[in-house]
Amino acid sequence: MNGTDERLLEEIAELLADPAHRDHPLHAALSQLLARHREQSRRLDRLIGIADGFQHTAQQDLHATRHELERQLHRQRKLSRIADRYQLLLSERNEALRNESHHDPLTGLANRRLLHEHLERLIGTSERYQRPFTLAMLDIDHFKRINDRFGHDVGDRALTQLADTLQSTLRTSDHCGRWGGEEFLVILPETTLEQAEPLMSRLCNRMRHLDIRQDGVRIRITASVGVAQHRPPEDYERTLQRADEALLQAKRQGRNRWLAAG
Numbered sequence: 001m002n003g004t005d006e007r008l009l010e011e012i013a014e015l016l017a018d019p020a021h022r023d024h025p026l027h028a029a030l031s032q033l034l035a036r037h038r039e040q041s042r043r044l045d046r047l048i049g050i051a052d053g054f055q056h057t058a059q060q061d062l063h064a065t066r067h068e069l070e071r072q073l074h075r076q077r078k079l080s081r082i083a084d085r086y087q088l089l090l091s092e093r094n095e096a097l098r099n100e101s102h103h104d105p106l107t108g109l110a111n112r113r114l115l116h117e118h119l120e121r122l123i124g125t126s127e128r129y130q131r132p133f134t135l136a137m138l139d140i141d142h143f144k145r146i147n148d149r150f151g152h153d154v155g156d157r158a159l160t161q162l163a164d165t166l167q168s169t170l171r172t173s174d175h176c177g178r179w180g181g182e183e184f185l186v187i188l189p190e191t192t193l194e195q196a197e198p199l200m201s202r203l204c205n206r207m208r209h210l211d212i213r214q215d216g217v218r219i220r221i222t223a224s225v226g227v228a229q230h231r232p233p234e235d236y237e238r239t240l241q242r243a244d245e246a247l248l249q250a251k252r253q254g255r256n257r258w259l260a261a262g
C-alpha cells in the first residue's frame with residue numbers, strides 16, 4: 001500500500017471517529033468496509049512476509065548448492081589433471097619399455113626382435129605388391145682378437161662406432177640392427193641385389209676407415225658381408241639363411257669383403 005492510500009484510510013478513519021458523522025446512513029457500512037480492508041491488509045502483509053522468508057531460504061539453498069557444485073567441479077578438474085598426468089607418465093613409461101625391449105642397449109640399434117618385426121612387415125608388402133628387398137648380414141672380422149688385445153671396452157667402442165656408421169650410410173627407409181654379438185643385419189626395402197652392390201662396397205670401405213684408437217694406436221677394423229635378395233616365394237628366414245651362407249663364404253675367402261648369395 002502506498003502513502004496516498006494510507007492517508008486516505010486515515011482520513012476515512014478520522015471521519016468515522018468524528019461524533020458529528022455517527023448518525024450518517026453510510027457510517028456502519030463504511031466502518032465494516034474499513035475493518036475488513038485492514039484485516040485483509042494484515043493477512044496480505046503476513047503472506048508477503050512468509051513468501052519473503054521462503055525466497056530468502058530458497059536463495060540460501062541455491063547459493064549453498066552452487067557453492068557445492070563449484071567445489072565438486074574444482075575437485076573434478078584437479079582429479080582429471082592428475083589423471084592426465086598419470087596417463088602421460090604411463091604412456092611415456094610404456095614407450096620407454098617398448099623402446100628398451102626393441103633396442104640394443106649398447107648401440108641403440110634395433111635388436112633382433114624389432115628386426116623380425118620389420119621383416120614380417122616387409123615380407124607382407126613385398127608379397128602383396130611384388131616388390132624386391134635385399135638383406136645383408138655383416139660381421140666384424142676377428143673381433144675376438146680386438147677384445148683380447150685391447151680389452152672389452154675398446155670392443156664395445158668399435159661396435160658403437162660401427163653402428164653409427166651403418167646408420168649414417170643407410171637411407172632412412174632402410175633398417176639396420178644388431179643381430180647378435182658382432183653381427184649386424186641390414187634390411188634394404190625396394191632394393192635389388194644389383195642396386196645394393198654400391199652400398200655394400202661403400203659400407204665395407206667405411207668400416208676400414210673407422211677411427212678407433214687406444215693409447216694412440218689406431219685399431220684397424222674390417223667386416224665381411226653376405227648379401228641376398230629375396231626370392232619369392234621363399235620366406236624371409238630363407239633369405240636370411242642365404243645371406244648368412246654368403247657371409248660364411250666371404251669369411252672363408254679371406255674376410256674384408258662382401259659376397260652375394262648364389
Ligand SMILES: Nc1nc2c(ncn2[C@@H]2O[C@H](COP(=O)(O)OP(=O)(O)OP(=O)(O)O)[C@@H](O)[C@H]2O)c(=O)[nH]1
Nearest residue numbers: 139140141142143144145147152153155156181182
Ligand atoms: N666387446 C664386446 N665383444 C662382444 C660383444 N658381443 C660379442 N662379443 C665378442 O665378439 C667375439 C666374436 O668372436 P668370434 O665369434 O670368434 O668371431 P671373430 O673373432 O669376429 O672371428 P670371425 O667372425 O671369424 O672373423 C667374441 O669374443 C665375443 O665375446 C659385445 O657386446 N661387446
